[in-house]
Amino acid sequence: MKARDWDRLAAAYENEVCDIFVRDRKKVIAQWLRARGLLRGQKTLLDIGCGIGSFIKQYGRHFGQKIGTDHSRRMLQIAARRCHKLADCTWLQTDVIDLPKILHARGDLVVCSNVITFVSATACARAMKEVTRCARPGGALLFILPALESHDAVVALETGRKPPLRGATAIVRRDDRKQRFYTAAGARQLATRAGLRSITVRKAWYPWIDEGITRAPRGHELPWDWLVTAQR
Numbered sequence: 001m002k003a004r005d006w007d008r009l010a011a012a013y014e015n016e017v018c019d020i021f022v023r024d025r026k027k028v029i030a031q032w033l034r035a036r037g038l039l040r041g042q043k044t045l046l047d048i049g050c051g052i053g054s055f056i057k058q059y060g061r062h063f064g065q066k067i068g069t070d071h072s073r074r075m076l077q078i079a080a081r082r083c084h085k086l087a088d089c090t091w092l093q094t095d096v097i098d099l100p101k102i103l104h105a106r107g108d109l110v111v112c113s114n115v116i117t118f119v120s121a122t123a124c125a126r127a128m129k130e131v132t133r134c135a136r137p138g139g140a141l142l143f144i145l146p147a148l149e150s151h152d153a154v155v156a157l158e159t160g161r162k163p164p165l166r167g168a169t170a171i172v173r174r175d176d177r178k179q180r181f182y183t184a185a186g187a188r189q190l191a192t193r194a195g196l197r198s199i200t201v202r203k204a205w206y207p208w209i210d211e212g213i214t215r216a217p218r219g220h221e222l223p224w225d226w227l228v229t230a231q232r
């Protein structure tokens with residue numbers, strides 16, 4: 001999807017999308033941020049592909065300087081509006097595969113949530129390299145990736161069909177959006193190939209309703225995204 005496609009989606013995005021930073025049912029993201037000491041000391045935060053500023057809106061008050069980047073101008077305008085009460089926010093229009101030098105080694109925490117999953121498979125390694133270099137050496141990175149196992153479990157529940165055999169990733173079409181989903185092994189491989197250290201891959205569960213399922217099915221695990229954390 002191109003920047004202008006995201007511009008078109010931006011207005012509807014606020015209502016339409018499952019915001020994992022708010023919907024994180026078991027608070028695994030907050031727990032990790034706290035345990036890692038990232039919510040203390042007014043650290044510098046970079047959110048690459050920030051969209052409408054969901055992470056900065058949810059956690060920005062704990063950070064000092066906050067920089068949100070996105071290739072969609074419209075997304076950035078909405079992010080700026082939603083986060084207008086927060087001090088020290090900068091919004092930068094730029095592509096994830098070519099981030100400006102001023103961002104290099106800047107972040108105590110670099111967030112990249114559901115972004116590289118929209119970048120083509122060939123550009124993905126480059127995007128990961130660009131995101132990684134925005135963290136200061138020893139700095140932390142947080143990625144959110146859509147989970148293929150969770151998607152397959154939801155489809156199996158809805159259709160009664162057994163999930164297909166999968167590789168590390170697969171392209172999934174939802175509404176009119178195509179996105180690369182990752183298995184746990186695929187998520188780990190992505191971070192490993194980017195040269196990251198101390199990689200962890202955990203589930204960040206969200207409510208059934210975000211999958212359009214109104215009644216929680218008994219005996220089934222909540223749907224989830226992968227929370228991938230690492231150190232540069």
Ligand SMILES: C[S@@+](CC[C@H](N)C(=O)[O-])C[C@H]1O[C@@H](n2cnc3c(N)ncnc32)[C@H](O)[C@@H]1O
Nearest residue numbers: 006049050051054070071072095096113114115
């Ligand atoms: C699914 S949204 C996620 C937004 C936000 N990170 C979140 O988790 O709420 C994907 C965002 O990535 C941005 N994006 C997609 N491809 C991009 C690229 N090549 N460069 C910069 N931003 C990109 C889109 O404009 C959109 O705002």
